[in-house]
Amino acid sequence: MARGEIHIQLNVDFADDPKVRALARYGRDARSIRDLYVQMLCYAKRNLSDGHVPTEQLGILTYPDSPARSKRDADRLVEVGLIKAVDGGWYVPAYLKRNKSRAQVQAAVEDKADRTARAATVGNHRRWHERRGKLDLEGCVHCRDAIARRDRWAIAASDSLGSGSDRTETETETQSQTEPQTGLDSSPKNPPPPNPPSPAGDAAPAEAQAARRDALVAEVLRVRPEWQASSIHRVLNDPKLASTVWPQLERALLAVAADPSTQGPGRVLYDGPWWSQQPPPQQPSPRCGQCSPARRLEDADGRDLGPCPTCHPGRRR
Known part of the structure; x- marks a missing residue:
């Protein structure tokens, strides 16, 4: 097939089709009528008209026949059922049975162009x-x-x-x-949660998890306002972060943000000192003044009555 040529799909037994054989009733004119039908197929394929042939094309397809004879041949194709008369011309129903529609051709061209570009x-x-x-x-x-x-x-x-x-x-x-890596797929030694999912013992509902995640994003942005909230959320949703409890992730991400050498939140996906961050020590609450220096209650004889319910660290809430 030469480049640029267009071909129609036509059954080699086309002449034996009952509708085509019915043209024999028109005697010697049957051949010219059959030729008009083939010309209509060619026009539809060349112009990707999905089988539609406009009225103004009839004279071109039947040249050098007169307009009257051309119209008569088209009417005879309608009579045997090979074409249908429609507004503005004719329609060839069998065209789309063996030929691609305009939409299919355009999709194939676009697909080829896309594959070539890729x-x-x-x-x-x-x-x-x-x-x-x-x-x-x-x-x-x-x-x-x-x-x-x-x-x-x-x-x-x-x-x-x-x-x-x-x-x-x-x-x-x-x-x-x-950063030292063993490969492109290296993962942190202490991966935190993606969404992050609730760790063991954490039954916080989805709304509460979303709220604390948003709060962490806001806190990170206060440290690094040049970062984007969407980038931080993507890090929190990364599948590599799937097993560490929320407080550990929170401390690690804030430590990464506080490091001036960090270029983006994705650094937390790798192993580093940020995963060894310890929670800040709790400051003792002021003494209530009703207990001993050890924050325990005593009776009048100095006997120990247990930890002070007001200010002992083990009783604080």
Whole structure:
């Protein structure tokens, strides 16, 4: 097939179709009528009209016949059921049985163009994104596909999801140079929760979890106002953070935010000193003045009556 040629689908037994054989009633004119039908098929395919042939095309399809004879041949095609008369012309019902519609052809062209474009850019994607662990979700379809497939390198670079900016790419590159990793799929030794899900013993409802997550995001933004709330939420939803209780995640993320060398919240996905943060020591409450210096109650004879219910650390709420 030569490039640029268009072909119609026509059964080799076309002449034996009952409707075509019915044209024999018109004697010698049957051949010219059958030719008109084939010309209508060609017009529909060439113009992607889905089988519609406008009235003004009839004279072109039947040249050099007169307009009167052309109209008569079209009417005879209608009589045997090969075409239908419609507003503004005729319709060939059998066309779409063996030929693609305009929508199908356009979809195929777009699909081919998309596949060609993807093939042309996959080399740059592998060089500049996959090998460097950088994501460009706004400009690279391959990065979006990698996230949908949950490729390991894409998950490792999830701290740059949705930005595609130079700042985020610099952040990822800085992390790869300064943080020890065993591979693109390395995970923290102490991974915290994604949503974060309720740890053992924590029966907080979904509303309460959402509220405390929003509160943590707000606290992080107070420390690093240049960060985006959406980026922090993505880190909290990362599947690698699936087992650490909420207080540990809270302390780690705030420690990462307080570190001046941190470029983005995604740093918390990696192992580091932020996972060894200890809760701040509790400050003793003021003494109530009714108990001993050890915050225990005594009777008049100095016998110990137990911890003070007002100010003993073990009784505080």
